[in-house]
Amino acid sequence: MNDPGKNIESVLTENRQFPPSSEFSAQANIGSEQQYMEMWTKAKDDPSGFWGELAKENLDWFQDFDTVMEGDMPETKWFTGGKLNASYQCLDRHLVGPRKNKAAIIWEGEPGDQRILTYQQLHHEVCKFANVLKNLGCETGDRVTIYMPMVPELAIAMLACARIGAVHSIIFGGFSADAIADRNNDAESKLVITADGGWRRGKEIPLKANVDAGLEKSPTVEKVVVYRRTGGDVTMTPDRDYWWHELMDDVDADCPAVELDSEHPLFILYTSGSTGKPKGVLHTTAGYMLGTTMTSRWVFDYKEDDTYWCTADIGWITGHSYITYGPLSNGVTSVMYEGGPNWPDEGRFWQLVEKYQVNIFYTAPTAIRAFIKWGDQFPNQYDLSSLRLLGTVGEPINPEAWMWYHKVIGNEKCPIVDTWWQTETGGIMLSPLPGVTPTKPGSCTKPLPGVVPAIVDEEGNPVEEGGGLLVMTQPWPHMLRTLYGDHERFVDVYFSKFNGKYYFAGDGARLDSDGYYWVMGRVDDVLNVSGHRLSTMEVESALVAHDNVAEAAVVGFPHELKGEGICCFVTLKSGDGSDAEKEELKQHVRKQIGAIATPDKIKIAPQLPKTRSGKIMRRLLRDIAAGRDVSGDVTTLEDAGILDKLREDD
């Protein structure tokens, strides 16, 4: 029975539909197709009216805005003249009623320690830490790097930044010292907030040591605040490094939220693009807060007594929008877990669902594929009957994984929301509404109100049938405003392809005859590894930084668990590449970028397959990496014999 593969039912036809139950629809925040269509049409025809009303009703303003939207894409500004604060939005406004003593964050550490912070307690901690930031010389507009494990202090740090108008730049705890330095330098961060370490599968991740190494190359950083999580040994540099708990002892909890302009930057989050260094995606206050507040209420169907758990790390956009800002703005109880899904065993997530009686569960397809592999006996040990809604994000979900999620986790009663969006979009764009949309396994279904997508060809003409490029034809409040420090690159990457007319997401997609979207993945040189974007170009740069690497080409290949794996074709300066040398190259990339970028395969290539004009033929490398026969035209290849040699090195 323990053969998990046998339990997966293959879905023969993608036309299977799963409508929501009438009970679910009856209680849903958006409960009928008619209501959805009215909202969607109004938002399309009168975006100012639609978003303006929502902003008045759902955000707390210190000063009303004058204009809802101003200017065409890509320079659209939202809610100009208005003043507000994201931390006030997530905290202060809940303190006047029964939410004051409601759990804001239910946290569990990997070793099993627990903390619950009510809205009032979270507010208290955030105000104190905001005063700590001020005492360290941090001012409105300064950039602050946060590199922390999944502890409540991570949310406290981000909300404290927002409270004083400092711009946080969170770096996922899996990134390396070099990645920290690059991001510190690009953002010109003044302060770093970190921890001694974090727990990952029983081992300590040395966060402070990584920061120390990164700071050797980041001259703008003046101070470091260190939260004690693991109790491990760290080196504290005098007059630069301070313990969180010591600083918190000395401050009071009176810190009014600063009244900020609607377009005041809220955060920078770095993401991979196809070329060059990571892109500092910048989101601003009012539009982002409105977007995350509304999309989470529509898609996750929040109710006052829901317990909601998003398993992402706050270091990624999913955690920003749907652990911190969206749920807290709605006054929801959000579960936050420090560790991974398979420690101390593969039932850990389901044990937490039972323990906290989680109602809404949001995770990634890569995790679902791992659950399937580990076997049904883990979820089956626990009572999952509290669940009423399931979600996925980060990559296309294969129908088999969808069906397993539906049956084994959702007991065939929970709607599944497959949410398509990006770091750049700030919030969910395409997704079922759980009380309205009949779902189809593998499709993110339809656009949310306010989202007007299209599928076009290379020239920008609508594609009626089959696949094309996914674009957005209308601005939305929570879209990125710029790439930090490089507005030209922002315009170029997202808007130049169609002469400023559309936002180009970089994904291929197709529409079916019911108007459902099926996202097919990236069309640029960006890999999607376990739901996270990595640029092939960054992995290539890391490889050629190794002394013995002459040239490198990196491609993705289908990977059972990760979605896409990383295959590196490498030409060496000397030697023919022993197993030890391949391992060294893997470790080299891991050290340069972080564990997430560790190559799955290294193939030593005497030379790379190139056209006569010298362009690497990636199409061929993709076929070889996937173990397929090389398809298509190879006549432009300079040396056809090279392909056999590449295939040999397995």
Ligand code: PRX
């Ligand atoms: O290719 C799409 C894929 O993830 C990309 C965005 O990555 P990132 O900015 O890291 O944000 C991930 C979390 C929002 C997209 O361009 N993607 C994300 N969600 C889906 C998806 N592909 C298919 N279906 C999804 N639901």
